[in-house]
Amino acid sequence: xxxxxxxxxxxxxxxxxxxxxxxxxxxxxxxxxxxxxxxxxxxxxxxxxxxxxxxxxxxxxxxxxxxxxxxxxxxxxxxxxxxxxxxxxxxxxxxxxxxxxxxxxxxxxxxxxxxxxxxxxxxxxxxxxxxxxxxxxxxxxxxxxxxxxxxxxxxxxxxxxxxxxxxxxxxxxxxxxxxxxxxxxxxxxxxxxxxxxxxxxxxxxxxxxxxxxxxxxxxxxxxxxxxxxxxxxxxxxxxxxxxxxxxxxxxxxxxxxxxxxxxxxxxxxxxxxxxxxxxxxxxxxxxxxxxxxxxxxxxxxxxxxxx
Numbered sequence: 001x002x003x004x005x006x007x008x009x010x011x012x013x014x015x016x017x018x019x020x021x022x023x024x025x026x027x028x029x030x031x032x033x034x035x036x037x038x039x040x041x042x043x044x045x046x047x048x049x050x051x052x053x054x055x056x057x058x059x060x061x062x063x064x065x066x067x068x069x070x071x072x073x074x075x076x077x078x079x080x081x082x083x084x085x086x087x088x089x090x091x092x093x094x095x096x097x098x099x100x101x102x103x104x105x106x107x108x109x110x111x112x113x114x115x116x117x118x119x120x121x122x123x124x125x126x127x128x129x130x131x132x133x134x135x136x137x138x139x140x141x142x143x144x145x146x147x148x149x150x151x152x153x154x155x156x157x158x159x160x161x162x163x164x165x166x167x168x169x170x171x172x173x174x175x176x177x178x179x180x181x182x183x184x185x186x187x188x189x190x191x192x193x194x195x196x197x198x199x200x201x202x203x204x205x206x207x208x209x210x211x212x213x214x215x216x217x218x219x220x221x222x223x224x225x226x227x228x229x230x231x232x233x234x235x236x237x238x239x240x241x242x243x244x245x246x247x248x249x250x251x252x253x254x255x256x257x258x259x260x261x262x263x264x265x266x267x268x269x270x271x272x273x274x275x276x277x278x279x280x281x282x283x284x285x286x287x288x289x290x291x292x293x294x295x296x297x298x299x300x301x302x303x304x305x306x307x
Contacts, residue, residue, distance in 0.1 A: 015132040019141035019153045029137040036138060037103040040074050041067050044095040049133040050126065052253065057133065065248045066092040072242050073209050080210040080220075080227050081242040084279040087249045089211050090123055093177060097158070098130045100175055102140060106155030107174040114183040116162040120148055123179060124160035163192055175207040176200055182212040182220035189219040201238075210239070214283045221283050246279040 025033070036043040041062065048060040062070070069092050073079045083089040097109055111127070113119035128150065131139070141153030151157040163184055176196065181189065200208045212220050227239035249258050267275045277284045 016142045017136050017139040019143050040096055040099040041070050043099045047134055048095045048130045050091050065244050069242055070096050076240045078208050078238045080223055080239040082281050083244045084246040084281055087244055094126045101156040109158040109175045110173045111160040111177045112163040113179040119160040178210045180212050181210050182215035186218050214281050217283055
């Protein structure tokens with residue numbers, strides 16, 4: 001079963017299920033299909049594959065914090081997540097998107113990142129790798145398959161692009177992923193958000209997922225602070241905040257978790273300031289000032305009382 005190249009962008013790929021193919025499902029396959037459709041964590045753990053540095057393409061072994069994240073974005077429409085570096089955030093969200101387009105009819109997904117290369121090579125390529133390694137009984141037939149988009153026989157489609165004020169303008173999307181949102185220029189982030197959020201929020205099942213490592217007190221910081229406000233606060237937004245601690249992440253896949261010794265090595269090779277921002281996920285205010293997320297929440301609440 002091989003795609004032939006044509007003007008729709010098909011690639012020769014024996015792993016992909018062509019459109020119009022009818023399979024004779026076994027009873028066990030039907031049970032697996034239903035179980036996967038109802039449980040994205042089970043689907044990711046059993047059928048999603050990822051590319052590793054040391055062992056090549058391997059099954060996706062989700063850690064507890066990754067399972068929590070996948071369940072959170074599955075059960076909520078608006079999520080914002082603060083992750084340390086090298087903690088598997090892109091793999092986690094891509095595993096969920098793979099589930100989302102496979103088991104939902106006629107949904108549109110946009111994967112946006114601060115740079116097109118990140119969106120295409122770090123996110124979209126991982127999604128294509130995950131999809132093409134699914135067993136055929138789980139796959140939908142592939143109608144279009146290229147480097148920045150694909151469309152499935154069930155009507156679902158995915159595109160990727162750089163986040164900009166004109167990105168996805170005029171489009172209608174059921175799920176929007178904003179990756180490394182804190183690294184957008186402030187004017188771009190605010191303009192994009194103000195033009196896109198009303199469209200997403202107008203639906204009843206549409207999803208907006210924002211994931212990033214902190215990068216100063218910008219629009220991502222504001223959304224994070226407002227997401228963490230107490231229920232009933234006039235500035236609290238609809239986002240469910242998800243924070244991953246650097247201590248939850250293994251030093252190597254399947255190995256012991258990061259600890260103080262590991263942290264000391266990172267600081268020695270970089271700096272205390274860099275470690276605090278990229279791993280502890282503290283919002284860096286200036287080169288000499290660090291304010292913890294907890295303190296920022298307190299300050300924001302106190303400022304609100306004065307308004």
